[in-house]
Amino acid sequence: MNQRTTYYLPVLLFTLGVTACKTQSSTTTSATAKVSQGQGVYQYRDEDPTIKPFFSDRVGVIGRNGMVASAHPDASQVGLNILKAGGNAVDAAVAVQFALAVVYPGAGNIGGGGFMVYRDNAGKAYTLDYREKAPGGATQNMYLDEQGNVRAGLSISGHLASGVPGSVDGMVEAHKRFGKLTWAQVLQPAVDLASKGFALTERDALGLNRIKTDLNTINPGKTYFLKSSVPTDTITWHKGDLLVQADLAKTLQRIQAQGRAGFYEGETARLLAEEMVRGKGLITEEDLKNYHSAWREPIQAKYKEYNVITMPPTSSGGVALLQMMRLTEPYPLRKWGWNRDSTVQVMIEAERRVYADRAKFLGDPDFVKVPVSQLISPDYLRTRWTDFSWAKATDSKAVKGGTIPGYESLETTHFSVVDKDGNAVSITTTLNGGYGSRVVIGGAGFFMNNEMDDFSVKPGVPNMFGLIGNQANAIAPHKRMLSSMTPTILEKDGKLFMVVGTPGGSTIITSVYQTILNVIEHGMTMQQAVNALKFHHQWLPDKTIFENGAFSEPTIQALQGRGYILEKLTNTLGRMDCVLIRPDGSYEGASDPRADNTARGY
Incomplete structure (x- = not known):
């Protein structure tokens, strides 16, 4: 692959399951609870308005002249001192x-x-x-x-x-x-x-x-x-x-x-x-x-009105992130609500297919041909959704990496x-x-x-x-090993909008994916998007792991009724460190409360 190729693709303009979307409904109960946020309004729980979808109530750090968010307070302070x-x-x-x-x-x-x-x-x-x-x-x-x-x-x-x-x-x-x-x-x-x-x-x-x-x-x-x-x-x-x-x-x-x-x-x-x-x-x-x-040339692609700038291979994260975002783009996630059964089902099915592609296609571009443009193209992604069913979970054993003409195969x-x-x-x-x-x-x-x-x-x-x-x-002398790391920057209307990323091994990609959607689809602030409880599916093993409280009981029952295997974690997912440019031009630094992560701004 020519390292100087720029992967810049137009917005995804196909309709994956739109007819099904119009008739599919999320779990509902008689009570409704909403919380107003800086970016909009999102629904967090129907059955118990006292339960929040957050790991903690930490609020973001606001600054106008600079922001650093990292895994350790001393390191963040070092970065801030350099900016000052x-x-x-x-x-x-x-x-x-x-x-x-x-x-x-x-x-x-x-x-x-x-x-x-x-x-x-x-x-x-x-x-x-x-x-x-x-x-x-x-x-x-x-x-x-x-x-x-x-x-x-x-x-x-x-x-x-x-x-x-x-x-x-x-x-x-x-x-x-x-x-x-x-x-x-x-x-x-x-x-x-x-x-x-x-x-x-x-x-x-x-x-x-x-x-x-x-x-x-x-x-x-x-x-x-x-x-x-x-x-x-x-x-x-x-x-x-x-x-x-x-x-x-x-x-x-x-x-x-x-x-x-x-x-x-x-x-x-x-x-x-x-x-x-x-x-x-x-x-x-x-x-x-x-x-x-x-x-290397960054991968750049549109998601609605946003431009996503992310890492090409040897990272698998950029390709996978864009595949997942584009697979779910046609669905009304905002209308369905955060972590409701329909929202989660679409996201799990996207993750399942994308991780299968990761296993088949991704590697060091200096050693293997990585079909980046094809993997995030509308035509290819349409083929990955043909076996999706609202009625039941797809069996991961039946899901393989897709077919691309001309391709040689914690x-x-x-x-x-x-x-x-x-x-x-x-x-x-x-x-x-x-x-x-x-x-x-x-x-x-x-x-x-x-x-x-x-x-x-x-x-x-x-x-x-x-x-x-x-x-x-496969291992070869002087070859770079594949990674899930997904450092990413988003633009909105041509201007800087978000800087995002996390550790977490195989869960990096899905944590970045959910954090981005939490802001642009569910109206959360940057810190709330980081605080929000998360889930993960990676094709194999065929199960969805989730942080305690990430799914409401009706969502759990609805997903299990369709054959999804759910496993509640005793630990946590992600260690996000992010920055959001707010409408007034100030910066919101968001560091993960799950560890020592700290944002510093001025």
């Missing part, structure tokens, strides 16, 4: 990326990778792919035994699970092209946080305590991220404890002084390669030296930044699982990713998030 010092959105985003590598080691990183969507204040959009790559020594069957079975855990834990990191190169490229402040200025806050330390939040402490056993097992003789230098379960981290990371500070100082060479060459590269040899990993100094991020973090001039950045970055492979680079003090699990280790075998993959996402 005269930096632009890219300066702030780079500073936040490095700050998260210090204060949010479970997902923030220099040992992982990610995607950036950038829209400047003139309306020009750019996307940067700094996803990790397979090492040069990787092979398609490297995680299989002699009988061709997957060797459990090798792609998830330990040195062999890591791909070549892209985060540092990505930030260098973004700053070199769009930054305003000096490189040293945007790195200094992260250096300070690492060398002087920062106070752990309760969630920080719980996370580090949870991985103590793995840290000791995978990193024998090291004391990184342990409160005690002696292996013990009795000495634990607590909220307010100071975490100082001296070796990470030195690593960041090398990056600050030398730029890209401070990570991909010299001392840091040597330490990383030696760590791989110690643990029988594959990444070499040559792999590091040869890594480069890639500027920890991440997101942050959104808008500056005073209207430049906007949406970045999702990851180590993959929480704390990645749990490998800490000796002498350098940072976690490595376990992104190799995002390849299709074996066709038809699910990864750690239950996602099925096939040949398009």
